[in-house]
Amino acid sequence: MVDIFLRDYDVYKLDDSEDHREVKLGYEIFMNTAQYIGPENGDPIKAYSGNNLACTNCHLAAGTKPYSGPLIGVIKRFPQYRGREDKIGTIEERINGCMERSMNGRMMPETAPEMTALISYLKWLGRYAPDDGKIEGQGFLEITIPERAVDLEKGAQIFTLNCVVCHTAEGKGMKKPVGPGYLYPPLWGDDSYNNGAGMTRVITAAQFIKGNMPFGVQYTNPTLSDEEAYDVAGYINQQSRPVKPHLEKDFPDLKKKPVSTPYPPYVDDFPIEQHQLGPFQPIMAFYKTKFNMEKTK
Structure with missing residues (x-):
């Protein structure tokens, strides 16, 4: 296994710049999805997830564990063809696929602050990945x-x-x-x-x-x-x-x-x-x- 999984993915070491605040928000949404966009988040408009699961329940260790659908480099593999839709799809569409299925909810607007934050987190996770985003240990x-x-x-x-x-x-x-x-x-x-x-x-x-x-x-x-x-x-x-x-x-x-x-x-x-x-x-x-x-x- 290449050492890409041994890199530093600790968001708490990031400074308080605007870009890093968005990365940290994306991480928080990833780890505590129900708190931010679940059915009990306190704002029905933002209840995109229909259950109380979190992204990290499937993509373990905040998306950094090998062979648990890790998200290191995933941002670089999109746009990507998906047979389920039979078309080339964006990373935002892929996230919304999870919203509608794994999270049993509804699509999140692509311009929603929560979507933007998740994308920022995925970009940050992929900073060490090769240009094509393909890594040993991806998938299952x-x-x-x-x-x-x-x-x-x-x-x-x-x-x-x-x-x-x-x-x-x-x-x-x-x-x-x-x-x-x-x-x-x-x-x-x-x-x-x-x-x-x-x-x-x-x-x-x-x-x-x-x-x-x-x-x-x-x-x-x-x-x-x-x-x-x-x-x-x-x-x-x-x-x-x-x-x-x-x-x-x-x-x-x-x-x-x-x-x-x-x-x-x-x-x-x-x-x-x-x-x-x-x-x-x-x-x-x-x-x-x-x-x-x-x-x-």
Whole structure:
């Protein structure tokens, strides 16, 4: 792993210049999202997030942990093509994708002070990244996908053994002692990500879990095996969560829809249960044969 993750990302060492104040505000919004733009922030106009999660609940360590969707360099990878919208999108549009899905909320105006501050923080995080923004450790940790369906019974057992201490047996997480937000986020229920979020894809969730969970795990020394991460990801994502409207509009080119996307429509004839729980290899083989497309998630 290159030393870009060992650089100094401590915003509290910044001076009080106007630019650095905006960076620090972006960091605060990233870490305490519910306090600034959540449903209980005190100003309904600024309630862009529909739940009390924080950006750092998925992008761990303020977006600086390898293989947890780190945001170091991300600003330099935009504009970027996104299959979900089938167009070249801006970083602001990508943030709003999180607002509408992971945060179960609504779009934030691109000129809103909170959006400007988040962009400033991302630019500051990327100051050491190469010009193309690509770094080793971006995204999530690859796994070998088991050639079987998720075992929900085993997933429940793994959850009980490894996850309930932080997320509780009901998956409701652990709230901060003061103010809105969570020490450990809910994994399902009304205050969690909705069914349009990327984390509802079993393969994506398993990759995140393998490299980062239980909390504190490093990708170099994971606790769970690929199969355990796969089963517990499937168990978590079979639980009830908010429903995003108009999911049928996602992926205008349905061929580009990830095989583990848990909601239709699809361009194939595999049942929705198989898209949610696998096995995924037959679906991947179909896309390779029919469209010469290599699918990995």
